[in-house]
Amino acid sequence: MTATVVAPVTGGPALPQKRNLVTPIPGPLSAAALERKKKYVADGVGTTLPVFVAAAGGGVILDIDGNTLIDLASGIAVVSVGNAAPAVVSRVTEQVASFTHTCFMVTPYDVYVDVCEALAQVTPGDHAKKTALFNSGAEAVENAVKIARSFTGRDAVAVFDHAYHGRTNLTMSMTAKNMPYKNGFGPFAGEVYRAPMSYPFRDGLSGPEAAARAIDVLEKQVGADNLACLAIEPIQGEGGFIVPAPGFLSALAEWCTANGIVFIADEIQSGFCRTGAWFASEAEGVVPDLITTAKGIAGGLPLAGVTGRAEIMDSVHVGGLGGTYGGNPVACAAALGSLEEMRSHDLAARAGELGALMRTRLEGLAQQFPVVADVRGRGAMMAIELCVPGTKTPDAPRAAAINAWCHAHGVVTLTCGTWGNVFRFLPPLAISDDLLNEAFDVVAEAFAATA
Ligand code: PLZ
Secondary structure (H helix, E strand, C coil): CCCCCCCCCCCCCCCCCCCECCCCCCCHHHHHHHHHHHHHCCCCCCCCCCCCEEEEECCEEEECCCCEEEECCHHHHCCCCCCCCHHHHHHHHHHHHHCCCCCCCCCCCHHHHHHHHHHHHHCCCCCCEEEEEECCHHHHHHHHHHHHHHHHCCCEEEEECCCCCCCCHHHHHHCCCCCCCCCCCCCCCCCEEEECCCCHHHHCCCHHHHHHHHHHHHHHHCCHHHEEEEEECCCCCCCCCCCCCCCHHHHHHHHHHHCCCEEEEECCCCCCCCCCCCCHHHHHCCCCCEEEECHHHHCCCCCEEEEEEHHHHCCCCCCCCCCCCCCCHHHHHHHHHHHHHHHHCCHHHHHHHHHHHHHHHHHHHHHHCCCEEEEEEECCEEEEEEECCCCCCECHHHHHHHHHHHHHCCEECEEECCCCCEEEECCCCCCCHHHHHHHHHHHHHHHHHCC
């Protein structure tokens, strides 16, 4: 039996933008729903904060018990435009009533091409670009590798320490962290080679120094001539919001160009206004050969893309790329609505403002609590790394305790990082300053309460 919803179910920005707890977290209805989940949903599918959602919008999530939580996660950097954003809702509603699927490979439709045209406009570089659409980030990364292999006639793929690229066999092989992503799921795909990442807090290297270190590993252990592509997140997501030192990305991109290696920027988490620009690559003036997108692209509907130099994209034989649902019309309509929201509200600029607010709050925390060892990020993609005071020893238990405290007090926070000791903050770009400040008041209380 489904739990009865005691709250109104219409979401979007009209939802009252106020944290409001009326039961413990989770409340009785969510607790009952969780029991059903335990019975029918595979245990492998975990849940960070077990309140069941009734509605969401702006910067809040309303649960089925009537609690309103502040959202600092955006469903992992997906609903940047806010949940149930008006332009997404209206375009999806219109599309869903018109047709829901034909399969673009069978009989095409305009909204798919509209999204590809928009991606050619908003991604870095003014060269001729083409796009292929898919359903998930992992699928986009797999296809980017397929395209790079087809173009170069080479096999090897370079990735980095702390990387996250997905959970399919190839992308799981490209992902660095064993638990929970890889453990027991081998054998992994071959021809994937890992290089050291620039991690300023831990390695103290300049961007060019860190790039030279990575390039040396790849040249000596793989050979530039064997590499089809190098895939990198311009700011790493799951791996700990690691912002490489300035000059790292551009040095790698130049080395790729000089050696005929396809440079793939995985902007699945960092893209679509999140970092204060359309894409994080822009801050370094890097123009990727291929760029993978998903998450923020479509306001929560499943859509992903590979966009890149036309000559690389077109190296694949006709019929070599596709999938039943890739570029589904409803998801494409959502993407157009999402882009409309980003443009009309200038959400890139808004991400910059939110980032400045968050940086001030986080630097305040760092001053007050020595467990905060590093504050980093860009725009509305900010994080703090927690270490045993005076050391660089990761303090994951403290991160877990603070996370639990925030959840119990109505703020949806997320951790990340190879050692699980990084707090990442990914509010919807539709959140208000007041709500964001209230959320950070709770985060500060959590630090004090767990000290
Ligand atoms: N590349 C940079 O961040 C997805 C993973 C959540 P999918 N990150 C969230 C989880 O635990 O599964 C991600 C990413 C980067 C690729 C992906 C994969 O995107 O849409 O989850 O397949």
